[in-house]
Amino acid sequence: MRASLIQIAVDEGESVDSRRRRAAALVRQQAGADLVVLPELWTTGAFAHDEFARQAEPLEGPTYEAMAKAATDAGVWLHAGSIPERAEAEGGTAGEGALYNTSLVFSPSGDLVAAYRKIHRFGFDRGEAVLMGAGDELVTVRLPGLTTVGVATCYDLRFPELFRGLVDAGAETFVIPAGWPERRRTHWTLLAQARAVENQAYVLACGTAGTHAGVAQAGHSIVVDPWGTVLAEAGAGEEVLTVEFEPGKVAQTREQFPALKDRVLGVVAPEPRHRS
Numbered sequence: 001m002r003a004s005l006i007q008i009a010v011d012e013g014e015s016v017d018s019r020r021r022r023a024a025a026l027v028r029q030q031a032g033a034d035l036v037v038l039p040e041l042w043t044t045g046a047f048a049h050d051e052f053a054r055q056a057e058p059l060e061g062p063t064y065e066a067m068a069k070a071a072t073d074a075g076v077w078l079h080a081g082s083i084p085e086r087a088e089a090e091g092g093t094a095g096e097g098a099l100y101n102t103s104l105v106f107s108p109s110g111d112l113v114a115a116y117r118k119i120h121r122f123g124f125d126r127g128e129a130v131l132m133g134a135g136d137e138l139v140t141v142r143l144p145g146l147t148t149v150g151v152a153t154c155y156d157l158r159f160p161e162l163f164r165g166l167v168d169a170g171a172e173t174f175v176i177p178a179g180w181p182e183r184r185r186t187h188w189t190l191l192a193q194a195r196a197v198e199n200q201a202y203v204l205a206c207g208t209a210g211t212h213a214g215v216a217q218a219g220h221s222i223v224v225d226p227w228g229t230v231l232a233e234a235g236a237g238e239e240v241l242t243v244e245f246e247p248g249k250v251a252q253t254r255e256q257f258p259a260l261k262d263r264v265l266g267v268v269a270p271e272p273r274h275r276s
């Protein structure tokens with residue numbers, strides 16, 4: 001299976017329309033790949049909080065249109081990264097008009113096969129954490145003859161229970177668009193490897209390059225195999241990271257080193273003991 005991760009640069013000097021056209025052209029150039037991945041919130045930048053509401057779009061808005069066409073033209077499965085979605089009707093935890101950080105996945109014929117609203121919002125009591133609603137559904141996508149993808153977004157990478165849920169739902173390959181800052185790059189690499197090793201799954205994590213809202217992005221998109229080996233890693237700048245991998249290695253690893261079968265579920269903490 002061949003995947004191309006488009007680590008696009010998000011810089012303030014470029015308009016959203018221009019970046020959307022560039023992203024579509026980059027997707028088209030990946031014809032021949034099986035799966036193409038774009039990063040988190042690449043229209044605005046993950047830290048451009050003031051832009052979220054301004055650039056928010058309905059699920060089937062301009063980014064959807066451009067990406068559906070690009071997937072069709074290239075004939076690839078496309079994880080188009082995420083958009084600031086403005087909910088049109090009721091849905092999610094925050095209701096109509098709310099914003100979500102929503103990932104879109106298209107088939108090679110341009111059909112939207114999955115939308116994932118990011119569950120863990122970053123910022124503690126600021127930024128995305130207060131501006132966007134939280135998703136509440138795990139999403140997996142079967143790519144027939146290739147692999148089953150489990151979808152997560154950026155900060156989700158810090159929450160291993162989400163990935164276990166995706167494994168239970170059949171995921172073999174995690175696809176993680178991100179807008180991860182340079183100053184926590186060591187966490188990014190470590191967490192990508194940890195999620196791969198503990199779940200015996202491939203990790204395809206696609207970040208952004210450039211600097212927006214004063215936050216230098218890490219880049220360093222990374223592909224890790226189910227044994228934790230880094231198959232490919234990008235540099236800091238805009239780059240397309242292309243990698244060939246063997247999806248069958250997931251079942252093989254889980255069979256040869258069956259640690260997932262040793263999970264003990266339902267362990268609870270004991271009541272605290274009080275001495276009188």
Ligand SMILES: NC(=O)CCC(=O)C(=O)O
Pocket residue numbers: 040046121122153154155156158178179180181184187
């Ligand atoms: N966009 C994000 O979710 C950023 C996450 C991050 O910076 C971190 O987990 O560290």
